[in-house]
Amino acid sequence: MEATTAGARTLERGLSLIDHVAAGNHRLEDITKAAGLSRSATHRMLTSLVGARYLSQSEDRSYHLGVKLLELGTQAQSSIDLPGTVQQILSDIARITLDATHLGILSADEVIYLAKARGHRGFEMTSYPGVRRKAQTTALGKVLLAEKPDSEAIQAFNPAITPTPLSIRTAEDFLDALHQAKHNGYAMDDQENELGITCLAIGIPDLSGAMAAAVSVSAPSVHMTPDRIQSLVALLQKFQPELTSCLPPGFERAWI
DSSP states (O other): OOHHHHHHHHHHHHHHHHHHTTTTOSSSHHHHHTTTHOOOHOOOOOOOHTTTTTTEEEEOOOOOEEEEHHHHHHHHHSSSSSHHHHHHHHHHHHHHHSSSEEEEEETEEEEEEEEEOOOOSSSSSSOOOOEEEGGGGGGGHHHHHTTOOOHGGGGGGOTTOOTTTTTTOOOHHHHHHHHHHHHOOOEEEESSSSEEEEEEEEEEEESSSOOOEEEEEEEEGGOOOHHHHHHHHHHHHHHHHHTTTTTTTGGGTOOO
């Protein structure tokens, strides 16, 4: 039993060394300090990790992530059920908020809804996975367009597209909304797409760091008070890293 416990502890320490290197500790002294281990124990485990290709060592004796991790990452991407994993995260958000959640991507001047979890308030929205909406009228679209230069983002705006009386009608107001979204870190669709429904969205970077997707919460407008909006933004930001971990570059191919 003691041998098993010691072996598990050694494994945990070895895995933690990979984390420390990934966090930017590349010299033996820095890794030893971060791990809280002796220099000899740290060096011994690092040598084993280099031998197994989980780490590599440069000519200057510094340590870096190894090619084995890249191989495992590629295998993981092909074997993990990305749609199922994302769906579970959206369902968790919907369970907490009681409201519908969506994951979407930008395609020219449209948003494509990749996934949706229904809310729990007894009504159904018209959105569904695979549907397209004009980006200019959605929180998902605005938060992604806000990442682009004004000259490019404005190409997605058509003043003739006004699904509701509250839809944005001028290019100036549209750019103002994008600038506000960029400043705040989230975008709003306050009954611009469906009367009585208010949505907010934040951007989700993929594993390369590109802002490639967005997640939203949509609720009856009466439930979207200023205080609740801020709490929902904080909640989505909490889930952001978990969603990013599910989105390797090219992730949309798992849905489209």
